[in-house]
Amino acid sequence: MKPGTFCFSFALALSASLPALCQAQSPYYTDTGSPVNPPWSEIYPALNFQSADPGPxxxxxxxxxxxxxxxxxxxxRPLLVPSQRIHVCCNSFTNDFPNFTRWFQTxxxxxxxxxxxxxENTANDRTGTARTEAFHTSSGWNYVDGKTFEWSGRYTIARRKQGYSIFQSKNADDDWSVQLNISGSGFLVINNRRHAEDVTVTNPDGSNKDFDGLGFDARILDDGRNYKVWIDGVLMADNYFDRPTSxxxxxxxxxxxxxxLVPPADNSVILVSGAQVKSWTGILTSAKTAIIKANNGNGPGxxxxxxxxxxxxxxxxATWDSTVTAANTISVGSDQVWAGLKISNPGGNVTFNGTSLLGIDEAGVDMSTTTRNLTLNCPIELRVTAPWTVASTFTATVNSALRGYGGLTLSGGGVLTLMGANEYTGPTVINAGRLRLGNGGTTGSLSPMSAISVGAGALLHFQRSNDVLQGTDFSSAPITGDGGVLKWAPGKLILTADNSYTGPTTVIAGTLQLGNGGTTGKLSTNSAISFSGGTTFEVNRSNNTIQGSGFSGEAITGNVAVTQSGTGKLTLTANNTYTGVTTINAGTLQVGNDGPTGSTGSGNIINNGTLRFDRTGALEVPNAISGSxxxxVDCPAAPPTPSPSAESTPSQAPLR
Structure with a gap:
């Protein structure tokens, strides 16, 4: 609008009677109310019109x-924006941030x-609009420059009134290529200028997600023509818009x-945390090229x-080959982003130390032809889901934590050992080799949000000395695939999901427990279970768990103990021959399921719950039974007959 139009004439006439604007609050911030926020009608007359005003x-x-x-x-993260400026209503290009706290603060x-x-905008001749934006002026880019720029940060829609654009990749001549908009309903829309439809972020059920009062992470790559947009790690746009002249x-x-912003709205507030701008040589369609490590221990920066x-x-x-003639240890002293990391044939093992972040992109970690092991002690960000290939007989060990929205796909036949509290949320796919959590100690976990799939012949290997709980220490979703699970350390492995993997379940040490007091926790009946001597198989569920339904129907064999701990019932339907102790801590252990099979093996039975026999025909019980x-007995033909060699001490109730 121009000066003298009805809107401003009306506002100026009322300026003397208008109170200071109210200070609306949010869980994300407190408006201190000091100094007061005068209405626009009091501010406008003192500003330059259609030219920059220095404030304050x-x-x-x-x-x-x-x-x-x-x-x-x-x-x-710390804010990291080269040569930042802001564009506010009365000044379109300034770095004098303290002079414009009405619109921008840190x-x-x-x-x-x-x-x-x-x-309303007074900085130039475009009236009837309003904005408060930050932008960077260092090294704007054109496609012919052969560079890729990245913006990333976290948005919080703290207080929204009306709809607005919150991000633009903008060219002065050709305008924006992609922008992010918050709609009048609070929906987040990725607005592609050309060549692709707009995309609205949705909930898992497919409905549009309302971001009012919520936060989200955004990452945008742009090379002057091509661009990609991720929201909370999900690729929402992979498109292009030609911008040849600026x-x-x-x-x-x-x-x-x-x-x-019009009444009845009072003010809108959006928060942007950890904003960073980075750049690299190469465009988004560039082939990935090798950079060879020199024969020294200098850091990667x-x-x-x-x-x-x-x-x-x-x-x-980043590639380690025969150029490196001995074991090589480097310290990551500044944040790095690489397409990938390759270890081929250096003269010794390779170790990364340091506290700075190493970002691994779509090329992943390649040890397919390695002759050495790799140890990563610095933080790693999985920027996208990428391959990790480890050759047979070799190991990649990550002692730090893997983070990020990406995942990993393991292949190659070797071992990937994860020792930290990993936070990455993308999928964990084990196509070949072994993914090992821990190495005999008490650490080594995955995010509960990282779904796990194990391919045929591959293994998910647990090697921790303490208890490991599904849904806390690794994926809450079922473990899927045709591969197997290996437990090789003291402590318990507690499975709480209805796991469907069909490969073998092998327990070398400790306890395999199904359930944790609730109604879930099972194995595929196609997953054969084998126990080494001195191990325990425990069921802790509040409902019925039946052998051949809740886990393999094959007989339990070997020197393994069986424990029923939940308030529900464990029903043994196979002719089990295990020799360890059978313990009933709570609930019911039922032998048979109204059929001719089902046994507890030959070990002693400690019964502090209910021991129930439900078989057709006679049954000889060779076990010594004790407990409270x-x-x-619910056997149609005859009650179970204690073996002459068994010494039973019935408790509370006789056989009946």
Whole structure:
């Protein structure tokens, strides 16, 4: 709108009587109310019109709840934006941030973007619109430059009134290529300018997700023509828009397009945490090329660490080959992003130390032709789901934690050992070889959100000395696939999902437990179970678990103990020959299921619950029975006959 139009004439006439704008609150921030926020009608007359105003135009201080806001993959990172500027209503290009706190503030790792009712652009001749945005001015890029830029950060839609754009990849001549919009209903829309339909982020049930009061992570790659957009690790756009004549920059904050914030709205607030801008040589369609490690122990951020003095980046595979003539240990002293990591034939094992983050992209980790082992002690980010290939007889060990929205696909026949509390949420696919959690100690876990699939001949290997609980220490979803599970350490492996993998279940040490007091926790009946001597098979469910239905119908053999701990019932239907102790801590252990088969093996029975016999025909019980529980016989033909060699001490109730 122009000066003198009805809107501004009306506002100016009322300016003297209008109170300061109210301070709306949110769980994500506290508006201190100081200094006061005057209405736009009081601010406007003092501003330059259609030219930049130096300010100050200040507003009440926002105290961000950083603990609640700075979360997710990106939220807790430091802000890292080269040559940042802001575009606010009265100035389209300034880095004098303290002069414009009405619209922009920073608290910790979080940028605060705020617009009030009736705020309007006066910085140039585009009236009837409002914005508060940050952008970077260093090294804007064009497709011919052969570079890829990345913006990443965490958005929190703290207080939304109306709809607005929150991100643009923008070219001054050709306009934006892709933008993120929050609709008037709170939906997040990825707006592709050309060549692809817009995409709305949805809930798992397919309904549009309302982001009001919620946060999300965003990552955008752009090379001046091609771009990709991820929301919370999900690829939402992989598209292009030609921009031949000018440079592109990223912009983020609030932009209302051809409108302003109107009553009854008072103000809108959006928070952006951990915003970072990075760049690498190469475009998004570039082939991945190798950068060879030089024969020294210099860190990866030094040009002297690489043959030719070129640092590896998003489009490069950092490679250790025979150029390295001995064991090689490096320290990651600054954050790195590589397409992948390859270990072929260096002169010794390779070790990464350090506390900085190493990002691994789509090329993954390649040890398919390795002659050495790899140890990673620095934090690793799985940026996308990627292959990890480890050759037979070799091991890749990760002592730090793997994080990120990506996953890994293991192949090659070797061993990948994970020792940390891994947080990556993408899938864990074991096509070949062995994924080992722990190495005899008390650590080594996966995120409950990382679904696990084990291919034929491959193994998911648990080697921890303490208890490992499904849904806490690894995926809450069922383990799937044709491969197997190996437990090889003291402590319990507690399975709480209805697992469907069909490969063998092998227990070398400790206890395999089905259920944890609830109604779930089972194995596929096609998964043969084998126990080494001194191990235990335990069932702890509140409902009925039947051999041949809740786990393999094959007989339990060997020197293994069987324990019934839940309030439900464990029904043994096979002619089991195990020799360990049978213990009933609670609930019922039932022998047989109204058929001719079912036994407890030959070991002693400690009954502190209910021991029930439900078989057709006569049954000889060779076990010594003790404890405080009851024994119930429900055999149509004849009661079970204690073996002459058995010494039973019935408790509470006789056989009946």
């Amino acid at each position: 135009v200040n507003g009440s201080v926002i105290d961000v709840n950083n603990t609640l806001t700075e979360v997710g993959l990106f939220g807790g 608290d910790g790792n979080t940028q605060v973007f705020r617009l009030f009712v009736n705020d 440079d592109t920059n990223f912009r983020w904050g609030m932009y209302l397009g051809s409108s302003i 030094a040009t002297t660490s690489w043959v030719g003095g070129v640092l590896p980046g998003l489009h490069n595979v 529980g009851q024994v119930i």
